[in-house]
Amino acid sequence: MIDLFTLIGFGAVGQAFLLSTKYATEKWGIRQSLLLSLFLVLGLFLLHDVLAHSRLLLQWPFLFGLGPVFSFLIGPILYFYISSILKEDFRFRWFDIFHLTPFLVAIINRWDTLSLSLNEKHKRLSQTYERIDRAGLLSKNLDWDAFIHFLWWHLLPIAYFILIIWMLRKRGDFLFGLKKLSVWIQFLCWGLVGYYMFDYAREFFIPAKWNHEFQQIALLLLSTYIFLLSYILLKYPHNNFAIKPIPKDAYSRKEYDQLFSQLEALMEEKELYLKADLKIAEVARYLGEDARELSICIKNVSKQNFTDYLNSLRVNRAQQLLANPEFMQYTIAAIGEQSGFRSKDVFYRAFQKITGLTPGAFRQKRVKN
Numbered sequence: 001m002i003d004l005f006t007l008i009g010f011g012a013v014g015q016a017f018l019l020s021t022k023y024a025t026e027k028w029g030i031r032q033s034l035l036l037s038l039f040l041v042l043g044l045f046l047l048h049d050v051l052a053h054s055r056l057l058l059q060w061p062f063l064f065g066l067g068p069v070f071s072f073l074i075g076p077i078l079y080f081y082i083s084s085i086l087k088e089d090f091r092f093r094w095f096d097i098f099h100l101t102p103f104l105v106a107i108i109n110r111w112d113t114l115s116l117s118l119n120e121k122h123k124r125l126s127q128t129y130e131r132i133d134r135a136g137l138l139s140k141n142l143d144w145d146a147f148i149h150f151l152w153w154h155l156l157p158i159a160y161f162i163l164i165i166w167m168l169r170k171r172g173d174f175l176f177g178l179k180k181l182s183v184w185i186q187f188l189c190w191g192l193v194g195y196y197m198f199d200y201a202r203e204f205f206i207p208a209k210w211n212h213e214f215q216q217i218a219l220l221l222l223s224t225y226i227f228l229l230s231y232i233l234l235k236y237p238h239n240n241f242a243i244k245p246i247p248k249d250a251y252s253r254k255e256y257d258q259l260f261s262q263l264e265a266l267m268e269e270k271e272l273y274l275k276a277d278l279k280i281a282e283v284a285r286y287l288g289e290d291a292r293e294l295s296i297c298i299k300n301v302s303k304q305n306f307t308d309y310l311n312s313l314r315v316n317r318a319q320q321l322l323a324n325p326e327f328m329q330y331t332i333a334a335i336g337e338q339s340g341f342r343s344k345d346v347f348y349r350a351f352q353k354i355t356g357l358t359p360g361a362f363r364q365k366r367v368k369n
Helices: 004-024 030-054 066-086 094-109 118-135 144-170 179-204 208-235 253-270 280-287 291-302 306-323 332-338 344-355 359-368
Strands: none
Touching: 004 030, 004 208, 030 066, 030 208, 066 094, 066 144, 066 179, 144 179, 179 208, 253 280, 253 291, 280 291, 291 306, 306 332, 306 344, 306 359, 332 344, 332 359, 344 359
């Protein structure tokens, strides 16, 4: 059953394998091999789904059951690929092998299917398609083992995406001013998150009578994701997506202190922190410095990230206003706005985090004194 979705799917599979071949023939490296592996696994995963949808899997029954197994490699490969981008000296460690545990568990869990002979796989596939044709739909009454498998299959990638987000937040200083790289990483992650969330909804919440239509949409989403990844990589050389961090010893402690002193003087003179949407790139332009370099400087000297540093200045201003009799008629929200906070909630959280008091309690304490 060859339809438009099948043709689009085959096109995306071909594109994934083509890029895998392209990177396999170039100079070998960890980052390159991980990207090659990602495209290869995505291609195999999509190929299985396209063959199953078109029923061409009956002609290649040896692939039956492999698609879902390979999907357990997507999360770990993506995690290591982004790690290799963020760490110039990235190397695999011996305990990284434990990331393969879900993949091995999936093989064991589906071994009864994977170990079938070709004739037995063909027979089981034929029975499945016959049941679909006879009933007009595929029943979603999963047994417990199948339910656990599907749940694990959908939740594992989400867990890796959370791990990646944590890693990006931890090393976010390397992304300042690198818009192409930031967009690339976000598209890699959120594109797959969108696909898995849609497929999760299709598997557990969409009525069985609409299952076929939603399977087609899922194929289209994954195919589009692969096409867009291919377009980005063909338009921009892969080497553009490699960060070369500033060496730890590039700036001495004295130089960091001097830069931080310039920052403090700028904040005092221009009062930039009163601007609610202030970005580090804007501050860096005032100083004539690189945004990443400035972020590292702030972390080294103040032991804070840029946001916390700004909030400390804003809270200090808020304390002055709350203690000033001329501002007694101002509401707490107005004080926060005058201090550079974009909302009352952000103001309250930052003020209490730094002072241990709410703005209202701080004002009352000053009035009593």
